[in-house]
Amino acid sequence: MGSIWEYANPKKFIATVDRVLPFVAGLAVLSLVVGLIWGFFFTPEDYRQGSTVKIIYLHVPSALMAINAWMMMLVASLVWLIRRHHVSALAARAAAPVGAVMTVIALLTGAIWGQPMWGTWWAWDPRLTSFLILFLFYLGYIALWAAIENDDTAADLTSVLCIVGSVFAVLSRYAVNFWNQGLHQGASLSLDKEENVADVFYHPLLVCIAGFILLFIALVLLRTRTEIRARRTRALLARERMT
Amino acid sequence: MSLKVVDLGVARGGVPVLEGVNFAADPGEAVVLTGPNGVGKTTLLRTLAGLQPPYAGKIILPDAEAIAYAGHADGIKAVLSVRENLSFWARVYGHGDIQPALEGFGLIDLAERPAGNLSAGQKRRLGLARLAVTGRPIWVLDEPTVSLDKQSVAMFGAAVRRHLDGGGTAVIASHIDMGLPVRVIDMTPFRARASVSRQYDEAFL
Amino acid sequence: MIALFLRDIRLAVRAGGGFGLGLAFFLIVIVLVPFAVGPETALLARIAPGILWVGALLACLLSLDRIFALDREDGSLDLIATSPLPLEGVCAMKALSHWVTTGLPLVIAAPVLGLLMSLPSEGYLWLVVSLALGTPALSVIGTFGAALTVGIKRGGLLLSLLVLPLYVPTLIFGAEVARAGATGLAVETQLVLLAAVTCVTMALLPFASAAVLRMNLR
The missing domain is CATH 3.40.50.300 (P-loop containing nucleotide triphosphate hydrolases)
Incomplete structure (x- = not known):
């Protein structure tokens, strides 16, 4: 086992993905099925929120992954800018639509949950607003990737956008907090036992979160592999035109 | 050099x-x-x-x-006069006198004309005159x-x-x-x- | 560097359009609002600070793509990049000249338009102060967006998509100052936060702009 940077070689990366992807995808499906069925059918109803609380098994993991996907893109962008590993740039590119979809799922399930709880589909609550802004950042990032023809330039520019965007996303989060104190309940998960959801809800939730993480990894691996192949095709076509 | x-x-x-x-x-x-x-x-x-x-x-x-570089495009602003265009570059490169460059490229008589009114060849000459003011x-x-x-x-x-x-x-x-x-x-x-x-x-x- | 600033101002004044366009756009947006929400004075007075801020922000957006695109088209950008000017300074100067030709006129015109929106008399001072503090940040952030999209043909729409989310903190704090001012509340906290956002963007973003400009020129 050499250094982790060996996987920055596209060929090595693809070979590894070919081997691991079935396991990751299988595990993702397994934990999602177990977690969701456990959560939906084998947990008691909350004494205040009734059965609506069960949407937590989609809402919380997708919201977590919406943020984690951006974090992963940030790290990948930094790796690209510092070490210039193409796989890293393409992984960031591959993660963006997945993260955007996670954001949409979090927003939609939040709206569906909010309707019975707060009596409204949407409120300009800080958390909701921050997620909407995060979604806009994803859109801009994806659009910039799509708009630039040269792959390396696109990777460079989107990496800088990702870094600058992260700073502004954090700024926006605090600005939004300042602007409106909200309806949203505190974090569902925290290290403080008092604050936490009860254990009966907690365990299936952890399984669901693991499932979403694995799903995200599987999708990003798959999409990165596709991006590498697409990139190779473009390079070969360009070369053919040249000679 | x-x-x-x-x-x-x-x-x-x-x-x-x-x-x-x-x-x-x-x-x-x-x-x-x-x-x-x-x-x-x-x-x-x-x-x-x-x-x-x-x-x-x-x-x-x-x-x-x-190095002083001159590409396909001359970097000329149409609404500025020939003299203004050239003295901008002279100031960027920290040289004051643009008279020799104007003379060297036959631009003396055109100096006060807006660069947008120049012919393609005259524009090109203005673009190249920029090289002389770079001092590089x-x-x-x-x-x-x-x-x-x-x-x-x-x-x-x-x-x-x-x-x-x-x-x-x-x-x-x-x-x-x-x-x-x-x-x-x-x-x-x-x-x-x-x-x-x-x-x-x-x-x- | 000053030569570049003077040239850009001169270009904006001479080329027509560039200078007054943002201002005219601001006016039109503000005139359209009462048509859309109704002429009721109390309502207009209530939404005036926010509408004026959004109008100013959109007017700023309008002229962003001119910051680098014109220089790119006629080749000056290549020549500037190979000149002794540091690109970071070029970006800062570009933002400054954008602010002088777009942001500053907006700040000056805002009280007049506030009149149209029946802004309460306490609000004028804080409206002008908030715009004067906030619009430089809009120009600096916009310059970054313009540098990102300079290589893209018809990148105007993309530029808006990229820049608008980045405008959120400035808009929130700026409009917060104007709103609190108009209702006679304390504005210190908001004002400090707005100033902080502006200072941070002005200090850091020119470097990011220069970096993406270099990437785009390759």
Whole structure:
């Protein structure tokens, strides 16, 4: 086992993905099925929120992954800018639509949950607003990737956008907090036992979160592999035109 | 002030176009690069100018701020007069006097005209006059004689000669004889071959 | 560097359009609002600070793509990049000249338009202060967006998509100052936060702009 940077070689990366992807995808499906069925059918109803609380098994993991996907893109962008590993740039590119979809799922399930709880589909609550802004950042990032023809330039520019965007996303989060104190309940998960959801809800939730993480990894691996192949095709076509 | 290029490889849009380019240009010497369209002359010159990094090899310069670059576009603002255009660049490069440049390129009578009213050839002359106000020793010129008539080509040739006589150097991509003693280097043999590396992926340079 | 600033101002004044366009756009947006929400004075007075801020922000957006695109088209950007000017300074100067030709006129015109929106008399001072503090940030952030999209043909729409989310903190704090001012509340906290956002963007973003500009010129 050499250094982790060996996987920055596209060929090595693809070979590894070919081997691991079935396991990751299988595990993702397994934990999602177990977690969701456990959560939906084998947990008691909350004494205040009734059965609506069960949407937590989609809402919380997708919201977590919406943020984690951006974090992963940030790290990948930094790796690209510092070490210039193409796989890293393409992984960031591959993660963006997945993260955007996670954001949409979090927003939609939040709206569906909010309707019975707060009596409204949407409120300009800080958390909701921050997620909407995060979604806009994803859109801009994806659009910039799509708009630039040269792959390396696109990777460079989107990496800088990702870094600058992260700073502004954090700024926006605090600005939004300042602007409106909200309806949203505190974090569902925290290290403080008092604050936490009860254990009966907690365990299936952890399984669901693991499932979403694995799903995200599987999708990003798959999409990165596709991006590498697409990139190779473009390079070969360009070369053919040249000679 | 000599320019030296060692084993230089340049890429356009992520695809290598030229590789293994070696030449040196000493003070008082002009190097003319030729070759068919698309061979990579513009890319090479942009690399020399520092607008893009080489993907292989080295460019050895006496100091980092030695090169004055003139590309296909002249960077002329249509609403400014010829004098304003030129004195802007003179101020950017920290030289006050634009009179010699105006004289050298026959722009004295046009000095107060808005640059937008100039003919294509006159604009080109204004673009090249900018080189004279940079005060830099190495001129890197991409097709400088495009849209110049015979008289203007001679005028330009004289300006390059003055520059060379003053110990300057020039690297020019051109096919037109400017009446100068130059060293011509054909770029065709340096065309990058599509080599497939077993070690790494050819899509990623 | 000052030469570049003077040239850009001169270009904006001479080329026509560039200078007054943002201002005219601001006016039109503000005139359209009462048509859309109704002429009721109390309502207009209530939404005036926010509408004026959004109008100013959109007017700023309008001229962003001119910051680098014109220089790119005629080749000056290549020549500036090979000149002795540090690109970071070029970006800062570009933002400054954008602010002088767009942001500053907006700040000056805002009280007049506030009149149209029946802004309460306490609000004028804080509206002008908030715009004067906030619009420089809009120009600096916009310059970054313009540098990102300079290589893209018809990148105007993309530029808006990229820049608008980045405008959120400035808009929130700026409009917060104007709103609190108009209702006679304390504005210190908001004002400090707005100033902080502006200072941070002005200090850091020119470097990011220069970096993406270099990438775009390759």
